Amino acid sequence: xxxxxxxxxxxxxxxxxxxxxxTGHGHGHAHQHDHDHGDPDHHHxxxxxxxxxxxHTLELEVAVLAKNDGLAALNRDWLTExxxxxxxxxxxxxxxxxxxxERTIAxxxxxxxxxxxxxxxxxxxxxxxxxxxxxxxxxTGAGCHLDAAMVSRALEELQPDRDSIVFIENVGNLVxxxxxxxxxxxxxxxxxxxxxxxxxxxxxxxFAAADxxxxxxxxxxPYVDFDxxxxxxxxxxxxxxxxxxxxxxxxxxxxxxxxxxxx
Amino acid sequence: MHELAIAESVVSAVLERTDxxxxxxxxxxxxxxxxxxxxLTFCFEIATVGTPLEGAVLEIEEQRGRAxxxxxxxEFSLDxxxxxxxxxxxxxxxxxxxxxxVTSVEVA
Numbered sequence: 516x517x518x519x520x521x522x523x524x525x526x527x528x529x530x531x532x533x534x535x536x537x538t539g540h541g542h543g544h545a546h547q548h549d550h551d552h553g554d555p556d557h558h559h560x561x562x563x564x565x566x567x568x569x570x571h572t573l574e575l576e577v578a579v580l581a582k583n584d585g586l587a588a589l590n591r592d593w594l595t596e597x598x599x600x601x602x603x604x605x606x607x608x609x610x611x612x613x614x615x616x617e618r619t620i621a622x623x624x625x626x627x628x629x630x631x632x633x634x635x636x637x638x639x640x641x642x643x644x645x646x647x648x649x650x651x652x653x654x655t656g657a658g659c660h661l662d663a664a665m666v667s668r669a670l671e672e673l674q675p676d677r678d679s680i681v682f683i684e685n686v687g688n689l690v691x692x693x694x695x696x697x698x699x700x701x702x703x704x705x706x707x708x709x710x711x712x713x714x715x716x717x718x719x720x721x722f723a724a725a726d727x728x729x730x731x732x733x734x735x736x737p738y739v740d741f742d743x744x745x746x747x748x749x750x751x752x753x754x755x756x757x758x759x760x761x762x763x764x765x766x767x768x769x770x771x772x773x774x775x776x777x778x
Numbered sequence: 779m780h781e782l783a784i785a786e787s788v789v790s791a792v793l794e795r796t797d798x799x800x801x802x803x804x805x806x807x808x809x810x811x812x813x814x815x816x817x818l819t820f821c822f823e824i825a826t827v828g829t830p831l832e833g834a835v836l837e838i839e840e841q842r843g844r845a846x847x848x849x850x851x852x853e854f855s856l857d858x859x860x861x862x863x864x865x866x867x868x869x870x871x872x873x874x875x876x877x878x879x880v881t882s883v884e885v886a
Binding site for chain 2: 578580583694
């Protein structure tokens with residue numbers, strides 16, 4: 516890893532499916548990166564230590580995620596300039612994010628592209644392509660979340676149309692994605708009724724970050740012990756006023772409310 | 779395990795400001811930041827290998843969550859992410875607890 520910019524995510528792989536330009540192009544960076552970080556004096560060589568070995572305190576007061584947040588701000592500017600709405604979908608594995616997207620692609624009145632985050636496989640990008648949209652699969656290897664640098668590379672590869680919607684399907688995980696701004700316009704947490712209604716209090720950080728909570732698989736409510744009111748109440752103790760939108764991505768129940776929220 | 783990514787971000791944030799040998803890194807970690815100090819300390823050791831921060835001691839100052847109630851005006855501390863004032867109102871503003879910063883380093 517380059518210790519200055521944190522790049523060199525050796526395990527991260529991008530694969531584009533559908534449409535043109537689907538040949539991979541290796542390690543692209545949306546940010547300038549000729550490895551001098553804008554400073555021709557920056558070299559990856561050990562710096563000679565001061566003759567004087569006395570230590571002294573260097574005050575920094577810098578946000579740990581400043582670099583990610585800076586890249587996220589660049590992504591956000593890039594998207595805004597083009598009238599593109601980017602939404603960051605977060606959930607545990609199996610909550611139905613991809614199914615939600617398949618149905619959304621079929622019903623959306625605007626062009627849709629998708630950035631798919633998973634540790635391994637092209638399964639989700641292939642599903643998106645079959646549903647009729649272009650997708651870039653980001654395989655994070657051991658990584659448990661997407662970050663702004665990965666999304667920057669994916670956007671460069673994807674080249675979404677102006678005024679389109681880009682869905683960023685984060686790695687299935689209710690913990691880590693909460694911390695990383697990607698440059699999205701809104702964060703959507705998808706929770707399904709089969710997961711249990713206790714999740715907001717168990718995983719508060721992700722619910723605190725949500726602009727919308729989609730309660731999926733409502734068609735299975737008769738078969739599981741799940742109280743939608745409890746979920747809503749608990750989500751709002753973490754995130755007052757957050758909207759909870761129940762729907763079934765499989766049957767299409769209440770899907771109109773989701774499309775309405777999108778536009 | 780996002781603490782590894784956080785630890786790498788700490789290393790990169792420090793190296794942006796100094797390339798000298800670092801012996802101590804001080805962080806302020808809010809209790810509501812979503813970062814577990816023990817896990818971060820573990821990952822910090824791994825993330826610093828081969829950098830001028832290798833072997834540095836990580837000192838974490840934990841910052842308590844603090845909020846103010848918009849209904850009764852009371853300021854109170856929070857131990858978890860549940861935004862509830864002792865008066866029963868959930869209409870509260872978070873004042874502190876999400877911070878995640880490198881405050882200072884000791885350089886040689």
